[in-house]
Amino acid sequence: MAVQDLSDLFGAGSELEQLIGRFSPRPGQVLMAKAIEEALADQMDLVVEAATGTGKTLAYLLPVLLQTERAIISTGTLNLQDQLFNRDLPLALNALGIEKDTALLKGRSNYLCLHRLEQYEKDESVRDGEWSDDFAAVYAWARHTLSGDVAELDSVGTDSGVWPFVTSTQDNCLGNECPLFSKCHVVRARRQAQAADLVVVNHHLLFADLSLKQTGFGEVLPGADVMVIDEAHQIPDTAMRFFSEGISAWQVRELARDSLAACGQAPGTLAILRKPTEQVRAAIDRAMARFADMPAKGEFSKIAGLVPEFESLIKALRTLQQGLSEVAEQSRDLSNCLERATSLEKRLGHFVAGDREYIRWFSNRSGRFSLNLTPLDIAEPLREIRAQTPATWIMTSATLGVAGKFDHFTRRLGLDHCRELIIPTPFDYASQTRLWIPKELPEPSSPHHTEALLEQVMPLIKASQGRAFLLFTSHRALRQAAIWLRANTDFNLQVQEEAARRTLLERFLSEPNSILLGAASFWEGVDVPGKSLSVVVIDKLPFAPPDDPILEATIKAATEKGERAFATVQIPHAVLSLKQGVGRLIRQAEDFGVMVIGDPRIKTRSYGRIFLKSLPAMTEVDAVNEAIDFLYEQFEEVDD
Numbered sequence: 001m002a003v004q005d006l007s008d009l010f011g012a013g014s015e016l017e018q019l020i021g022r023f024s025p026r027p028g029q030v031l032m033a034k035a036i037e038e039a040l041a042d043q044m045d046l047v048v049e050a051a052t053g054t055g056k057t058l059a060y061l062l063p064v065l066l067q068t069e070r071a072i073i074s075t076g077t078l079n080l081q082d083q084l085f086n087r088d089l090p091l092a093l094n095a096l097g098i099e100k101d102t103a104l105l106k107g108r109s110n111y112l113c114l115h116r117l118e119q120y121e122k123d124e125s126v127r128d129g130e131w132s133d134d135f136a137a138v139y140a141w142a143r144h145t146l147s148g149d150v151a152e153l154d155s156v157g158t159d160s161g162v163w164p165f166v167t168s169t170q171d172n173c174l175g176n177e178c179p180l181f182s183k184c185h186v187v188r189a190r191r192q193a194q195a196a197d198l199v200v201v202n203h204h205l206l207f208a209d210l211s212l213k214q215t216g217f218g219e220v221l222p223g224a225d226v227m228v229i230d231e232a233h234q235i236p237d238t239a240m241r242f243f244s245e246g247i248s249a250w251q252v253r254e255l256a257r258d259s260l261a262a263c264g265q266a267p268g269t270l271a272i273l274r275k276p277t278e279q280v281r282a283a284i285d286r287a288m289a290r291f292a293d294m295p296a297k298g299e300f301s302k303i304a305g306l307v308p309e310f311e312s313l314i315k316a317l318r319t320l321q322q323g324l325s326e327v328a329e330q331s332r333d334l335s336n337c338l339e340r341a342t343s344l345e346k347r348l349g350h351f352v353a354g355d356r357e358y359i360r361w362f363s364n365r366s367g368r369f370s371l372n373l374t375p376l377d378i379a380e381p382l383r384e385i386r387a388q389t390p391a392t393w394i395m396t397s398a399t400l401g402v403a404g405k406f407d408h409f410t411r412r413l414g415l416d417h418c419r420e421l422i423i424p425t426p427f428d429y430a431s432q433t434r435l436w437i438p439k440e441l442p443e444p445s446s447p448h449h450t451e452a453l454l455e456q457v458m459p460l461i462k463a464s465q466g467r468a469f470l471l472f473t474s475h476r477a478l479r480q481a482a483i484w485l486r487a488n489t490d491f492n493l494q495v496q497e498e499a500a501r502r503t504l505l506e507r508f509l510s511e512p513n514s515i516l517l518g519a520a521s522f523w524e525g526v527d528v529p530g531k532s533l534s535v536v537v538i539d540k541l542p543f544a545p546p547d548d549p550i551l552e553a554t555i556k557a558a559t560e561k562g563e564r565a566f567a568t569v570q571i572p573h574a575v576l577s578l579k580q581g582v583g584r585l586i587r588q589a590e591d592f593g594v595m596v597i598g599d600p601r602i603k604t605r606s607y608g609r610i611f612l613k614s615l616p617a618m619t620e621v622d623a624v625n626e627a628i629d630f631l632y633e634q635f636e637e638v639d640d
């Protein structure tokens, strides 16, 4: 399609205008669509930062639908996947007046596993145990569901303990040796995806596939002409996770349980496996007990004292392996358990031995631990993956650039020859917002910082009658703020950790005088357009906590290479997080609000300039009264 045609598709009088109620032509959208059109024609990878309000989803969908035979689009979460597949994609097809075979594919844990359901239906401890009601509901639903997508069964919560028993993992799936393979929901969903012209996936699934972890079924997503990665700022972390190798306490316990469950269908095997299974259970219980007092995460040196426990677990896994190899031929489930015991033993051995190219770290929740080996360098494996696929890669997000540059992103992903584009915001930040950086706050490390910040912003939040997000860089500060606000104000507080995210947002919108207090996950993906949100307060510059073992190792590796890690690793990371947080305030052209950054370092340190340069151009005010006056003016205009 000619360049001119794309302008027409997004312009006044276009089909899109007919289809979208509040459509207005946006130059940035056309610019982005044309850049993608050219990148596809030239088969050049492209990185695009498209500010909120660009309309980036349609900007990539239209050229991709017009120019490619087969496309994969990956986004950050299941919600975004659903939104793209059910709202944006039909709209784009409609606007173009074409038809395509499209598919939505989720990770395997989102589909019912018929084999495990059948297996655990016979196991009283699960069928009649703690989750018996949920198990009965799944069993009844399983009889009539066509898709097997667990989202259909909303009477059973996503956090129910029944799901691990009735969904599969790559470890426990029997693949094409499964007796129910021909009826399998995972298989059906994947076949549909393989046959489709356009598949919508999420990053976890994409990387699981790319890193060939889903070997139970082979590659699911071969041969696309284009890979569009939306929310691409998440890619470095997702890729690191998927090129990692790990072992968790849950996997070991599940292996012990599944081994015993498999004995139920193979006479004579229990006598051989009972004792080794008990030994594995005892060894993992001992290790979990030692982890009970350990921190939530850390690098290997913090748990070096646990090596004897790991070694006794390795020994127990070997004994179980021996037992399983005697009986593995009797059933596919038993041979699957043998493969898992072998793999767990090998991975644990690898973890204990260590590897120069990998970071060894653990995470831990009250003894439920996982041990991980994460590669320091993801650029090389990603280069190899891209070299193996003929696809053009389009990476886009609202937050990719640091002071107008992408180096920290492209270097990390090994994107050596790609085009780059920044689509500036279509919003008039100078008139829609005010930025207030309170003076005379204590240093962020001071124990009085949170309280001092709250005291300063209170007049502003009273003036806006709540309608405020308070975003914190630590859960400790968040809890401290909740206590202070409850003791000193009458606002309705919606506090992360006290209810589910969706419930908090519903209450924030419906209860007057609400303030939402959030940490990490609330900094992105929360969309509250309109005057329900008029103030966003960010307590500190979001430097990652020093106890993050991956960050710690990345800094060490950068330093060893002679880099100034603070500039090349920590600042870019914090800038992107800050951009995400600031991005909550203005979601559409009619929005207005006050942004408060409660960290004096943004003014007093030289690196503060990089942060300010990376943010949209807000009008800065010196005092709280100016910010309050601005809000009153805006509220009056809206009421008129």
Ligand code: SF4
Pocket: 112, 113, 114, 115, 116, 168, 172, 173, 174, 175, 176, 178, 179, 180, 181, 184, 185, 186, 187
């Ligand atoms: S093939 Fe795997 S996911 Fe499908 S039913 Fe069998 S074990 Fe479950």
